Amino acid sequence: MTDLSNGMDLMYMHDDSENMEDSFTLQLTDGRHQLQRRVVVMVLPLNDEEPHVVRNNGLEVEPGESRLISSVTLLSQDEDTPPSEVLYMLESVPTQGLLQLKEGEDWETLTAVRNCSQEMVDMNLLRYVHTGLHGAHTQDFFVFYLLDGKNQSPLQHFHISVKDLEKGNIAMFVKPLNVSRGDRVVLTTDVLLATDGTEKPEELLFIITHPPAHGHMEYIKHPGLAISTFSQMDVAANLVAYVHDNRATTPRESFQFVVSNGRTSRNGSFEMLVEMVDRILPSLSSNKGLSAPQGSSMILGSNFTQRDIQELEVTYKHDGGPSQIDRFSFTACDTTRRGFLLGGRLHTEPVFFTIQIKPLDKTYPEVVKLIPLWKAELLGDGRHGIFVSSRELKAQDRDSRDDELIVSIVRQPYFGYLENMTTGGFVPHRFTQTELNKRTIAYIINPHRESLTDSLEFTVSDPLGNTGPPHILKFSWSTVELSQPEYSVSEEHRTLSLDIIRKGNLAESSYITVEVKEVSATAGTDFLISPSSLIQFDPGVSKRSWQTEIIQDHLEEAVEIFEVLLVSPEGSVVGSINKAQIQIRDSGRGQTWLNQDPKAPVLVGKEIGSDTYPQHGSIHLEKLPLGTESIIWGRGDSLSRPAADRPRKKLKVLDNPKSITPSSVFHNGTDTVYTYHGIMQMQVEDDTTPSRKGRTANIRVVSRGVQQQGPAVFTKSKSDPQTKISIPQKTAAEGPADNSVPKPCVPELIGLLHFNQTTNQLFHCDGVSWKPWAPNDQMMSGQKCPQGWTFHSGHCYSLSTEHKVTWSAANKACRERYKSTLASVISKLDMDWLWDFGGRKPFWIGLNDREGRGRWEWAGGEPLSYTSWRKTPPRSKMKGNKKCILVGRRAKWQIRDCKTGRGHRFVCSKRT
Structure with a gap:
């Protein structure tokens, strides 16, 4: 401290480094105590270092190429200046190209008065674009010096080497094109040039990959026709032009292209700079006025733009x-x-827009034509429909156009539905008069319903909401079918006549074509085809006959078969019996079935009076008595089975010196059926009585006290030589009907009820036999199902068998046509019932994974509680994502594509 008091100066000397901060520690002591303090020295920066170039490697480019100038090729430093303040000051710019700096999204060309910093070079914002002609110069450079704000470096040269172009390689020279808004500019080689060193510009082809957004390229000789390709020769000949769209609002436009010489190709972009000067006057192209209803508001305006009108x-x-x-x-x-x-012509004065006021229309449209429709037509997909046109339904309104007249459906048809034939969609609510004029609306006939009439209720309204009273549009058509599905004829009959029956609307004419198909019989050898194949039904006619001639060849041969089919209906629909099988037998063999059911043979013979009681030597053969608990009616083609405790009876044929030959012989695979016309001696035997040989008896066949007449039909089994007899039922054609004996119970009569006046009981047909009928809960629930639907477990089911479709089409049909969904399977009991209901053949159900996420769900929305996969876990080889379920063999579930593949039947269901 004494030294300091005596005038000693203590100074800090900086070492001239670029460190801007320093420190030292002072210690003060009195010999016993010490005190230390740290002194911080802040060095004021001084720009006394010159910037210098660290790296200047130059650049090598292809002809027409753009290359970045980065810190890899050009780097400068200054010890006391940051890179953002080290500037490259340009003394001269390249002569064979452009030096460009990126500002925002655009590249700006640098001139001799411009500069850039080392930081811009580090950020890859500086590039060189070669624009010189090929072969003119192979070297280029620019001159610069460095400036840090105070100090300046000597001049430096940055050299750029242009590679020689190899033959086949493509070099491009592209410059921006200046164009005015809405203008047309011809492209020249000054702005677009490609070369490959072969001097064949006609082989250099430009292909536009992304056309301009606000204009188009065209040949000057074909104005208005946009092009996507042109050659370098076209550009050199000034044949290619760019046309700008006057409605564009952006100042820049570009298109992408690929240029190729057949061996190599290069991608490029051509840019147009648009001068946003409006040089084209607006044009008034439409001034037609307006019609407005009285007191209403219409779209228009004041001080508005064209866009306002469009919106x-x-x-x-x-x-x-x-x-x-x-x-x-x-x-x-x-x-x-x-x-x-x-x-x-140019107009500067205002023009007028005229508005015509229409008085309010308070009248509703009038239905001027309403005619019942009858003409059924065969559609392309096999369905039948009736087209609804303005010939049958016509509405008019003096103040409304046809496309403004709306036909609203108040009540849908009971059995069929309406479909738009143009779109293929279901018509749920309304259609227009214009659609009727174009004949696009059709009523689709439901093939599963037997009804031959239908109707719908509708109203007609105009745009103002005026609605007329409801009207009924009626549909009434006819069906044409054969009278029976099978015929058996002997050669000796020579002529076979088939009845063709028309049902339903008989007021109009209809036509049907008869087609003959050979099976085992040959046309021209076994039968002759009638030259008239077209059958015409005149108004009021319900039955026509078609005849064919049977050829008697006097040859012993097997039964020969051919088929007769009804095809190509006109003004009608083919019914359920659209095909008949004809069996031709040799002369004298068997019975002829004509105009009757071949399954119920005609009984002929001598009638035994009902008042004649069995005498000695005659046998009273009666059907076995019915049980006490239930009454079972036979099907009509065999005897009813006796009770378990009743002895079995049989008829045994005795020797007879008189031989009776069978009138027909029929083989059904396991039995041989002989049909006789005559009387034979027989013996009755049962299991409890000894044999009674030598007794003969005439047979009288009765059914519950009502006798029948006709031939006995004997059956000889291949496994049992014993001949048995079965008694056929009496047909309605042979005598007065007895209401105590119903028709044979066949599958077509399932659900039919019959009242037996003898026993005062009601029976129902289950498809096999007649059973006593009594109401139960299931029957009461079944009453809720529509006609043609089957009740099971709280649901109504319908099986579609006529058309086989994809899952998506089946789902749409259930939803739109039947107002239901594809069937859901909740339990194995439901699956077993559905498998039997579907005839044990494949059909669609509602399970699907249409979203492809492995999440299976029912079309009806029920939870997935039961599965019956063919393979567990389910696997699918399909590439698509949309998977749906088909019930296949053994009621196992198979995965199929929802929209493609083979069509199948489907089951629809709805809750009761």
Whole structure:
């Protein structure tokens, strides 16, 4: 401290480094105590270092190429200046290319007065673009010096080497094209040039991959026709032009292209700089006026733009006064406000827009034509439909066009539905008179319903909401079918006549074509085809006959078969019996079935009076008595089975010196059936009585006290030589009907009820035999199902078998046509019932994974509680994501594509 008091100066000397901060520690002591303090020295920066170039490697480019100038090729440093303040000052720019700096999204060309910093070079914002002609110069350079704000470096040269172009390689030279808004500019080699060193510009082809967004390229000789390809020769010949769209609002435009010489190719982009100057006047192209209902508002406006009109944001509102004419004046202009063009002439004065006021229409449309429809037509997909056109349904309104007249469906048809034949969609609510004029609406006939009539209720309204009273549109058509599906004829009959029956609407004419198909019989050898194949039904005619001639060849041969089919209906629908099988037998063999059911043979023979009781030597053969608990009716083609405790009876044929030959012989695979016309001696035997040989008896066949007559039909089994007899039922054609004996119970009569007046009981047909009928809960629930649907476990089911479709089409049909969904399977009991209900053949159900996420769900929305996969876990080889379920063999579930593949039947269901 004494030294300091005596005038000693203590100084800090900096070492001239670039460290801007330093420190030292002072210690003060009195010999016993010490005190230390740290002194911090802040060095003021001084820009006394010159910037210098660390790296200047130059650049090598291809002809026409753009290359970045980065810190890899050009790097400068200054010890006391950051890179952002070290500037490259340009003394000269390249002569064979452009030096460009990226500012935002664009590249700006640098001139001799411009500069850039080392930081910009580090950020890859500086590039060199070669624009010189090929072969002219192979070297280029620019001159610069460094400046840090105070100090300056010596001049430096940055050299750029242009590679020689190898033959086949493509070099491109592209410059921006200046174009005015809405203008047309011809492309030249100054702005677009490609070369490959072969001097064949016609082989250099430009292909536009992304066309300009606000214009197009075209040949000058074909204005208005946009092109996507052109050659370098076309550019050199000034044949290619760019046309700008006057409606564009962006100042830049570009298109992408690929140029190729057949061996190599290069991608490129061509840029157009648009001068946003409006040089084209607006044109008034439409001034047709407006018709407005009295007191209403219409789209229009004041001081509005063309876009406002296009977006319907301008309205004209009428004040409700009595005037019928209104108008306003207007002028059209753009930003230049120089007027507008009308008919090619310049207008600066306003023009008028006229509005015509229409008095309010309070009358509803009138239905001027409403005729029942009958003409059924065969559609392309095999369905039948009746087209609804303006010939049958016509509505008119003096103030409305046909496309404004709306036909609203108040009640849908009971059995069929309406379909738009143009779109293929279901018509749920309404259609227009225009659609009727174009004949696009059709009533689709439901093939699963036996009804031959249907109707719908509708109203007609206009745009103002005036609605007329409801009307009924009726449909009444006819069906044509054969009288029976099978015929058996002997050669000796020579002629076979088939009855063709028409049902339903008989007031109009209809036609059907008869087609003959050979099976084992040959046309021209076994039968002759009638030359008239077209059958015409005149109004009121319900039955026509078609005849064919049977050829008697006197040869012993097997039964020969051919088929007769009904095809190509006109004005009618083919019924269920659309095919008949004809069996031709040799002369004298068997019985002829004509106009009757071959399964119920005709009984002929001598009638035994009902008052004649069995005498000695005669046998009274009666059906076995019915049980005490239930009454079972036979099917009509065999004897009823006796009770378990009753002895079995049989008829044994005795020797007879008189031989009776069978009138027909029929083989059904396991039995041989002989049909006799005559009387034979027989013996009755049972299991409890000894044999009684030598007794003969005439047979009288009765059924519950009512006798029958006819031939006995004997059956000889291949496994049992014993001949048995079965008694056929009496047909309705042989005598008065007995209401105590119903028709044979066949599958077609399932659900039919029969009242037996003898026993005062009601029976129902289950498809096999007649059973006593009594109401139960299931029957009461079944009453809720529509006609043609089957009740099971709280649901109504319908099986579609006529058309085989994909899952998606089946789902749509259930939803739109039947107002239901594809069937859901909740338990194994339901699956077993559905498998039997579907005839044990494949059908669609509602399970699907249409979203492809492995999440299976029912079309009806029920939870998935039961599965019956063919393979567990389910696997699918399909590449698609949309998977649906088909019930296949053994009621196992198989995965199929929802929209493609083979069609199948389907089951629809709905809750009761």
